[in-house]
Amino acid sequence: MxxxxxxxxxxxxxxxxxxxxxxxxxxxxxxxxxxxxxxxxxxxxxxxxxxxxxxxxxxxxxxxxxxxxxxxxxxxxxxxxxxxxxxxxxxxxxxxxxxxxxxxxxxxxxxxxxxxxxxxxxxxxxxxxxxxxxxxxxxxxxxxxxxxxxxxxxxxxHHTDCLVPGQRLKSGQNLTASVSSSNWTQGGIYLSMTNQGLIASIRSNPPQVYFEYGITNVKLSYAMFINGSLDLYTNSTETSPLAKIDIPPASSAQYIKLDYDGHLKIFEWLTGWKEVADITTGYLGECNYPMVCGENGICSNGQCSCPTSSTDSANYFKLIDGRQPNLGCSQVIPLTCDASKFHKFLDLDEATYFTFTADISSTNINRCKEACLKNCSCKAAIFRYGSNSFDGDCYLPSQIFSLMNNEKDKSHYNSTISIKVQVPPSAIPPSVDLSPASATKGKKSPLGTILGSGIGILLATVAIGILVFIIWKKRKNLREEIEEDFLDQLPGMPTRFSFEDLKNATENFNKKLGEGGFGSVFQGTLKDGTEIAVKCLDEMGQVKKSFLAEVETIGSIHHVNLVRLIGFCADKSHRHLVYEYMKNGSLDKWIYGRTTATPLDWKCRKKIILDIARGLSYLPEECRQKIVHLDIKPQNILLDENFNAKLSDFGLSKLIDRNQSQVVTNMRGTPGYLAPEWLSSVITEKVDVYSFGIVILEILCGRRNFEKSEPEEERHLLSLFKTKAQNGQWLDLIDKHSEDMQSHGGEVVEMMQVAVWCLQGYYANRPSMSTVIKVLEGVKDVEKDLDYNFESPEIATNRIPEVDSRDATPLLPSTLSGPR
Known part of the structure; x- marks a missing residue:
């Protein structure tokens, strides 16, 4: 095919x-x-x-x-x-x-x-x-x-890795390099246009920057490639750039390309494509790029090799491909947190790195290495100093890319890199035999023997009891450490913050955005200016499962319609999740009959529905494992400053292997949004489709699925909807607070039919989310002969006691302006 x-x-x-x-x-x-x-x-x-x-x-x-x-x-x-x-x-x-x-x-x-x-x-x-x-x-x-x-x-x-004359790279947009010259899949190196200028980075936690160009104290808007320069502007009305990077003037066609190795090159047609300039070339030369020798590789005069020890003969690294040294090196024995006592450092004198951000200042190499040993996510201790080796700066990266020899005449600093490695089994001393000697000297009297034996047995019993308690305590602590540290070992995990980091970012948790789920949410700002929302989880016994599920589920996935998990904190008793800040808060406050603010128009609501569908389609259909959200409701759908919708709160989500069509699990979610099949505890990703159908109706009707303030016959939206639809009175349900919605009645009714398809009582009759997207995009029609006998909210409400209280999310009034 x-x-x-x-x-x-x-x-x-x-x-x-x-x-x-x-x-x-x-x-x-x-x-x-x-x-x-x-x-x-x-x-x-x-x-x-x-x-x-x-x-x-x-x-x-x-x-x-x-x-x-x-x-x-x-x-x-x-x-x-x-x-x-x-x-x-x-x-x-x-x-x-x-x-x-x-x-x-x-x-x-x-x-x-x-x-x-x-x-x-x-x-x-x-x-x-x-x-x-x-x-x-x-x-x-x-x-x-x-x-x-x-x-x-x-x-x-819509950029990939190239920029052509006249094309703009706006603030927030990226060029993304390919994996290699033959593999055009997007790789980890990207060039971002920010308010401060152009920044080239490689993806890690946090991203590692290797090139910056811009100006301070001015908010830049976009960069544009023109003949002879790459210009930076403040806004769309500017006639002259505030900064520019000179490029050889074109005599033929030109374009800029972010190459797979991190170089930002200009190509020109000269009887074939020829490189005419490299914007990112720096004073440290060819080796000063993140992937010039791959991960863990060392670049020296353009040649690549693996780190070796000068103190022992053990091989800690090996080439990934002996014929292509530039592909990098892998550790012979991978680092594991549960064997941290066998970690040591491979010291590289006069080695440096393409980037450096001081995690600890005014310190020495020993303290730098100690800090790395205590942090499982740390992969190396990089120490830079001037003339005094007892007063330097320490950088603790969570991922190591290409290293290089330090040429002090160019860098003007001293540098040492200590890479954390796992000691091979052959280097671990054998266990000492602690069994007591059986030989005795002299003879003892029977009474002395009996007393000695009794006392010995008593002491041995006490000692064994103490030993068992110590082992149990250590194993308990170790399990907790492994449970938390294993998150650092998962690929693509977000940044791990300390409690002090978040305390400073939120000004001691001063600005509360709202409550919901298992805790409160506070607004904050990171050192780089990134606005964040910090979810503080309460009652550890109940949130531990939710915390781990959320970090593991969305920590390594990225989609424009999923709220980005920037990081997390697992520091002693503190459990916090750090998200991107969503300026317009949760969807519920915009659709539940608000009369004090301008209601959302039809175009905006239609886009929000499509955004939700795209996020829900990505989870089960495009991720490595199927992800079922299990708590889709307006409170868990957040809106950014442009009213782009993103799914949040993955604390109840479920991972399903690709070869599984359904899974058995305890009932979890929010009453009123639960699909009928929850009663059998056998579910598929179609439970999210059902919840999505409820959300569509709430968006179109401008009300909750259960309204106590309404007359009894109109309290349950599904029952009311069924009655109105069967009588052809669809228009009666459209949000009365929005004149714009009323004027688009025909299109709104078509969207209601999409909701009906999603609400089919038997899960196999519901569409997949990718099919829903095709319908919303106008390339497919809604299924005919739909069943309107979908289960009403009364049934789900009457069965609330069957819901596992640890997994259920109560439907609370939301005052949240950030992820919950």
Whole structure:
């Protein structure tokens, strides 16, 4: 099966192309209901000498390097990228005439990409936004435009690893490098545009920065690549940049690329693509990059090797690939927290690192190493100092990338790196035999023997009791340490904060945002200016399971519609979760009949529903393990400053293996949102679909699913909804506080039908969340002949005693402005 991976800016970087026959016309635009099919044998397939092939469907201009849009393949004709690329054209430049196939610009203005079997792979999500056509501009921007020729969607807003002249990198946007020159999957190195300027980092906890360029005391807005410079601006109305990075002026086509090794390079077409500049080149040279020699590798004069000990002959590291030393080194014996007593340091004198952030100041090397030994997440103690080795700074990174020799004439400091390693079993001394000697000297009287034996037995009994107690206590403490430390060992875990860190960030937990679930939430600000919401968990016996579930579940996953878990604190009795701060708080306060604030309009509510659907689709369908949230409700859906919706509160979530279609578990969640199958304790991810259906109705109707203030016959939303729907009185249910909602009655009713599909009593009749997304995007219709006898809230409410009180989340009035 042919599968299309989606990259909106993937440039063909190869040797000279060999052209096939093509039509001599410029075809940069397409109208609605236009479609194309990808075929290896089609015209306008261009073969390159490195074995790659492109097939253009849109081309802008002839004679020289020009932009084209279409399919890119290298090698096997099995995997393709849908991309915008630069090609060398001649007077015969052209594209294939439109024919039936994929991708297609649909009749309702959505650019969609489908697999060979018709499965939707990607979409611009622009249906019903008055799109009139598709255009590839001379600058290489793929645009969907409306009848007024205004931009509805543009590829310039969706970056991968490249920036072309005229394209902006706005604050909050990234360029992300690929894994390697042959693997275009997104890797760990990225270039961010921030309010302070450009920052290049590699992903770790926290990110490790290797390049910065900007200005202080000014809030920057975006960077733009123009001929001769990369300029930084404060806002969209600026006519001149506040800072710029000079680049060789272009004599032909140019683009900037963040390479897989961390270099930010400028390429220009000069009878083939040639590198003409490297923006990130620093005074420490070629070795001053995070992945030049991979993880744990040492770079010296451009050569890569593994760390070795100067004090013993043990090998602590080995090359991942002996033929490619630049891929890095792995530890022979991986570090484990439950064997921390066998940790030691491999000392590298006069070695340095590409980044340094002092965790401890005015200290010495011994204290630096002691601090690393006490912190399981620490992988090395990096110590820098001037002339006095007893007064230096200590950096304790949680992940080690490429190291390098310290050239003091360039760095102007002394540096030592001590890498934490696990002592091999052969180096561990054998256990000492503590059994007592059996030989005795002389003879004792029978009375003395009896007394001695009795006293010995008594003392032995006491000693054994004390020993058993000590062992039990140590094992208990060890279990708790392992339980917490194992979080540090999981890949991609968020930052671990100390209690003092969070106390300072929240000004001693002074600004309370709200309460809910198992504790209170406070607003705070980290040292780098990041606004956070800190959830403080109370009553340790009840929250331990929730805490570990939440950190393990979302600590290593990232999605635009999931609230980001920045870090956590497991410090003695303190358990805290640190999230990104969500300015507009939880959804419930915006939809439950508010009359004191402007109600959400239809467009905003529709987008919120789609955002929730995308988050719920990601959890079971795209993660390594299926994740079922189990507590979907408006209180657990948070809104950022632009009213983008994100799922939060994963304390009750459940991990399910991919080979499991269902799982048995205790009832958990919130009464009123529970699917009928909870009564059997056998569930699938469809329980979240049911809860999502309830949330849709609450959003559309502007009320809770259970309202005590309403007349008895209208208290339960599902019962009321069933009655109104069967009588064709759908419009009576629309939120009365919003005139805009009333004016879009037809569309709101269509959305109610989506909710009905999600609320089917038998779970197999409910759609998957990916199917729901297709319906919301207008590429699929709602199932017909739906059953309106879904279970009413009275049944779930009457069975509340069956809910495990440790897992249930009470439905409380929410005053929360951050994650709960």
């Amino acid at each position: 042919t599968f299309f991976q989606i990259f909106l800016f993937a440039y063909v970087l190869s040797s000279s192309p060999i052209f096939t026959t093509s039509q001599p016309f410029d075809y940069p635009t397409a109208t609605l209901s236009t479609s194309w099919i990808n075929s290896v044998s089609a015209n306008h397939s261009i073969d390159f000498t490195d074995g790659s092939t492109i097939r253009a469907i849109l081309l802008r201009g002839t004679f020289g390097p020009r932009y084209a849009c279409g399919f890119y393949c290298k090698g096997n004709y099995e995997t393709y990228l849908f991309a915008i690329f630069i090609v060398q054209t001649n007077s015969g430049g052209g594209i294939t005439s439109p024919s039936i196939g994929f991708p297609q610009l649909t009749y309702n203005g959505d650019l969609v990409l489908k697999d060979v079997d018709g499965t939707l792979a990607w979409s611009t999500n622009t249906a019903r936004r008055s799109v009139a056509g598709l255009n590839l501009t001379e600058m290489g921007n793929l645009i969907l435009f409306d009848e007024n020729e205004s931009v509805v969607w543009q590829s310039f807003d």
